[in-house]
Amino acid sequence: MNVTATLIGQMIVFTILIWFIRQYLWEPVLNAMEARRKRIADGLAAAEQGKHEEELARQKALDELKKAKNEAGDIVARAQKRAAEIVEEAKNAARDEAARVKVAADAELEQESVRAREALRSQVAGLAVAGASQILGREIDAKAHAKALEELAAQI
């Protein structure tokens, strides 16, 4: 139960040990733990941020999809309208064309019939003269009976 010079030795060892532990253990370990704490916190924050961004992106994608759908609907509607218009236009054009063709055909028909009548008319005189001459057994002077012939032809 005595205190001896060992006490001083122990104090020196203690002092050196404190210094050594601070230098080589305490500071590095605390720094490493602090670095780890920071990294974990950063990682969690980044994860949170990523989640947030993912949510935003999902929202944006949904919006885009909705927009695209709307646009597609618009386009389809427009296309349908346009198609209807085109059909309508085509119908109208066809109708016009048909009308036009009909008119032309009618006109031609009319012309043909007029021409045929004219031809007939011109031949009727000849035929009438020929028929009459046959009946009468003699030559008929077409000139002399021109007035009658013309009246005949006009009756046809």
Place this chain on the structure above:
Amino acid sequence: MSDANAPAISNPVEYIQHHLTNWSLGGKPESIADFGVFHLDVFLVSALLAGLFAYVAYRVGKNIDPDNPGPVQNAIEMVVEFVNQQVRDIFPGADKMVGPIAITIFVWVILMNAMDLLPVDLIPSLVGGIVGMFGGDPHHTYFKVVPTTNLDTTFGLAFSVFLLIIYYNIKSKGVSGYLMSFFLHPFEAKGTVGKVILAPFNLFMTVIEEIAKPVSLGLRLFGNMFAGELLFLLIALLAFSVWAMPVQVVLGSAWAIFHILVITLQAFVFMLLTIVYLSLASQSHGHDEHH
């Protein structure tokens, strides 16, 4: 080994005294404080354990990997975090030295206390055997293994803490503020007359209080470890016959298991009180200049 032990066991008093004697330079201490004596065994074991701790600390600190801690790093980190938590709880404004001081006390004291768990005859017999091989007298070779069963170690630590208390007091209050605190506490007075009247009592109380700190620190650890060691020695005495061996084994195991608690608890208490004392020393009282 049996040569060394047989006569000792046959004489219990001599056996115990043999185990309580240090391997010393300068003979036996004559007075309560004999600085002509140096206990080699105490110093060697404690320095060896300090070296072991320093080596492990150096290895861990050098190869530290924040992302992939190995088992040793994990264990050390656990201790560091535990001590750091204590320091932060007790001493919020602690400077960078308090943590290292606390962990050094904690681990070093645990290591030195843990020497108590080695069989009481193991190291003394080994040393005796080695001395015998070199022609020395094993019977007069002494080796006390547990450094903390020696007042030099416990008071070495306690006195270092005492110096640290003074340092932290002066750091926070200044020299004059520290000296004044001896006269102004624990009894406080408003007027100058009251202060003067209370000053002698305050001085008396504060001096006792300050001296009680290192003395209680040193004696608590010493007392616990010395008693523990003595009990191990008494249990070892049961080896007087084969028939007592089971009792020795049971008692020895039981005491060793219980002693694990004492070992860590005493180290923890020493560390905790050190932090508390340093924290108290750093508090500046109301009117003193705050550092």
